[in-house]
Amino acid sequence: MRRNNIQFNTYFDNAATSFPKPKQVSEEISKYLNEIGGPYGRSFYNRTFEVSKIVEETRSLLSDWIGAKDSSHIIFTQNATHAINIVLKGLSFKFKEIVISPLEHNAVCRPLQSLKKKFNIKVKYLPAFPDGSINVKQIPTIISSNTDLVIINHESNINGVIQPVGEIKKTIGDIPILLDCAQSLGQQKFEADRDNIDYIAFTGHKALLGPPGIGGLFVKNEKSLQPLIEGGTGSQSESIDTPLFLPDKYEAGTPNLAGIFGLRAALLNRPIPFHTRNEFLTFLKSFREISKINVLCSARESTQGNLFSIQSHKMDCAILGKILFENYGIETRIGLHCAPKAHQYIGTFPQGTLRISPSIYHSEKDFEYLIDSIKKVTIN
Amino acid sequence: MLFLFESTHAVIKAERICDKNGITCKIVPVPRSISSQCGMGIEVSEKQEKIVVNILLKKKIIYNIYNNYKK
Numbered sequence: 001m002r003r004n005n006i007q008f009n010t011y012f013d014n015a016a017t018s019f020p021k022p023k024q025v026s027e028e029i030s031k032y033l034n035e036i037g038g039p040y041g042r043s044f045y046n047r048t049f050e051v052s053k054i055v056e057e058t059r060s061l062l063s064d065w066i067g068a069k070d071s072s073h074i075i076f077t078q079n080a081t082h083a084i085n086i087v088l089k090g091l092s093f094k095f096k097e098i099v100i101s102p103l104e105h106n107a108v109c110r111p112l113q114s115l116k117k118k119f120n121i122k123v124k125y126l127p128a129f130p131d132g133s134i135n136v137k138q139i140p141t142i143i144s145s146n147t148d149l150v151i152i153n154h155e156s157n158i159n160g161v162i163q164p165v166g167e168i169k170k171t172i173g174d175i176p177i178l179l180d181c182a183q184s185l186g187q188q189k190f191e192a193d194r195d196n197i198d199y200i201a202f203t204g205h206k207a208l209l210g211p212p213g214i215g216g217l218f219v220k221n222e223k224s225l226q227p228l229i230e231g232g233t234g235s236q237s238e239s240i241d242t243p244l245f246l247p248d249k250y251e252a253g254t255p256n257l258a259g260i261f262g263l264r265a266a267l268l269n270r271p272i273p274f275h276t277r278n279e280f281l282t283f284l285k286s287f288r289e290i291s292k293i294n295v296l297c298s299a300r301e302s303t304q305g306n307l308f309s310i311q312s313h314k315m316d317c318a319i320l321g322k323i324l325f326e327n328y329g330i331e332t333r334i335g336l337h338c339a340p341k342a343h344q345y346i347g348t349f350p351q352g353t354l355r356i357s358p359s360i361y362h363s364e365k366d367f368e369y370l371i372d373s374i375k376k377v378t379i380n
Numbered sequence: 381m382l383f384l385f386e387s388t389h390a391v392i393k394a395e396r397i398c399d400k401n402g403i404t405c406k407i408v409p410v411p412r413s414i415s416s417q418c419g420m421g422i423e424v425s426e427k428q429e430k431i432v433v434n435i436l437l438k439k440k441i442i443y444n445i446y447n448n449y450k451k
Contacts, residue, residue, distance in 0.1 A: 040388060041387075041388030041391075041419055041420070042388075042419060043409065043419070043420065044407050044408055044409040044410075044419070044420040044421075046407075048420070049407045049420065052388050052391070052392050052420075053392055053395075053396075055388075055392075056388075056389055056392040056393065056396075059389070071389075072387075072389050072390075233387075234388060234419050235386060235387050235388070235419060236386070237419075238415070243386070243387070245386055245387060246387075246389075247387070247389055248386075248387050248389075
């Protein structure tokens with residue numbers, strides 16, 4: 001958190017990977033590796049039972065965040081990208097038509113590009129406002145009875161726009177929906193059962209404050225998807241057919257147990273936020289008042305997530321990021337953020353932006369330090 | 381009495397519910413004579429069988445039950 005004697009939290013790249021983590025995260029990972037060990041399931045002794053209990057407790061904690069009553073519908077994956085691939089490569093597309101938001105990340109766009117090439121899948125875009133927020137009233141002009149799937153990046157990883165997923169699902173009715181919640185799960189809870197959501201992809205290493213390498217997928221109906229990976233599950237071992245029940249159908253092979261221990265510790269030891277929502281909104285407003293930069297954010301405060309981007313009028317974002325780091329120790333993400341389609345939509349392609357993504361650990365003082373530093377760089 | 385379940389998820393769920401209801405149970409390996417599954421089952425006393433069955437039915441946890449499995 002401190003670099004060159006700077007007394008502030010200078011890490012503003014939490015949308016890539018959050019830092020710091022609750023101290024219990026590394027302690028629990030270490031405890032698993034050094035003291036507990038053992039597999040998930042597969043045997044009966046105390047060690048494996050203890051590990052299995054922790055895994056299932058973590059699954060239950062995640063199902064609370066997702067709003068799913070039955071935790072067996074939470075599948076552990078490596079990350080959100082892995083979860084999205086399970087859905088896109090496990091569905092059979094009867095009509096070969098997928099509708100997506102204009103703010104999708106390459107975690108969605110790249111597997112879709114493969115599907116387009118292999119199976120001639122047609123991809124359509126939902127109607128949206130200039131900031132990328134979906135125009136819900138216009139959705140019926142795009143979807144049809146031939147739409148196989150709708151995909152929504154719940155919170156944009158560029159401008160932080162949060163999409164109205166409940167309203168979108170109500171509008172599309174029975175058409176299955178996949179939510180990419182890589183940025184948002186941890187900032188807010190979901191109501192998957194209540195809102196009749198089909199698939200939710202998420203990761204543990206961003207707003208949930210867990211370690212990298214562990215994420216998950218909520219699957220409402222396990223009959224809808226073929227597994228991406230098949231192998232040993234510790235169940236039905238007499239058969240060479242993959243089990244059809246949850247969660248085993250999608251969890252072949254030993255999961256990232258150290259990661260699950262760390263994620264559980266993060267879920268159980270969430271700190272009280274170092275800043276309030278109003279302080280964050282004031283921080284964002286301060287950027288709008290700097291004359292020499294553009295701010296890329298949601299048009300409305302109510303749909304603004306905890307990240308946004310900026311562009312200097314005169315300076316390449318890479319140069320701005322370099323000066324901020326070298327002169328002030330501030331760490332940000334510059335470029336296209338693996339979301340070229342989203343940048344094209346909001347008009348920042350190919351130059352990209354400098355993204356500012358605070359975490360729960362930033363105080364108002366840290367915000368002031370960043371604002372002062374950016375003012376000094378852009379004015380000079 | 382031995383209760384077997386389709387997944388580790390279900391075993392842990394069943395054990396947790398038994399524990400909450402004050403039922404003493406033991407995690408045991410699945411005898412090869414019953415199933416070639418690798419994994420764990422839950423052993424309870426004969427006296428507690430009906431209580432456990434009722435709890436599992438109420439919670440909609442799928443199980444198989446075995447007697448005399450120690451032969």
